[in-house]
Amino acid sequence: MSAAAATDAAPAPKKGNKKLIIIIAAVLVLVLGGGGAAFFLLKKPHAEGEEGEEAAAPAPRAEKKVQHNLDPKHAPTFVPLDPFTVNLADRDAERYAQIGITLEVDDAKLQEALKAYMPAIRNNILMLLAQKTAAQLLDREGKEKLAEQIRREASRALGYEVEDDEDEDTPAAEDKPKKKKKKRAAQVLPISAVHFSNFIIQ
Incomplete structure (x- = not known):
């Protein structure tokens, strides 16, 4: 009986290892997914700020163009x-x-x-x-x-x-x-x- 109990106990750790691996994989997916989502959310306002700066950039160019026509000489x-x-x-x-x-x-x-x-x-x-x-x-x-x-x-x-x-x-x-x-x-x-x-x- 002790041999039978030993054989029953042997497969149990394999099942537990699978569950542990699945849990770790799920946690990693969640962490990576959350990190990726945070990265894109934080990156988006920064990109909009850069686009806003780029959109605002032509205005000084237009001013420079007007100033260029007014030749100081x-x-x-x-x-x-x-x-x-x-x-x-x-x-x-x-x-x-x-x-x-x-x-x-x-x-x-x-x-x-x-x-x-x-x-x-x-x-x-x-x-x-x-x-x-x-x-x-x-x-x-x-x-x-x-x-x-x-x-x-x-x-x-x-x-x-x-x-x-x-x-x-x-x-x-x-x-x-x-x-x-x-x-x-x-x-x-x-x-x-x-x-x-x-x-x-x-």
């Missing part, structure tokens, strides 16, 4: 003038204007010439402003016209020959035909534009 030079305060030509009331002006030039070397001729430039601009009335300067068209006249007067102060501008507000200009204005070609002047930084009329 050919950038205009801006020359701010001291503010002007002048009595206007209104007859019915005392009106005055406070105007901040900045001249734009294409050639940076011209900036030194502007400083050298500044007294003459300021004189010409003051004389021009003193002839204006508040009504002539209040609307946009009047300001644009003034900017062009300042451009011409400042260029004249630098010694450039500037054709006389027919002022439409004067009676003499109303008597003359307007054909002359169409025939006149735009003059090439050293000052390319005039900008207002301040414009107060009181």
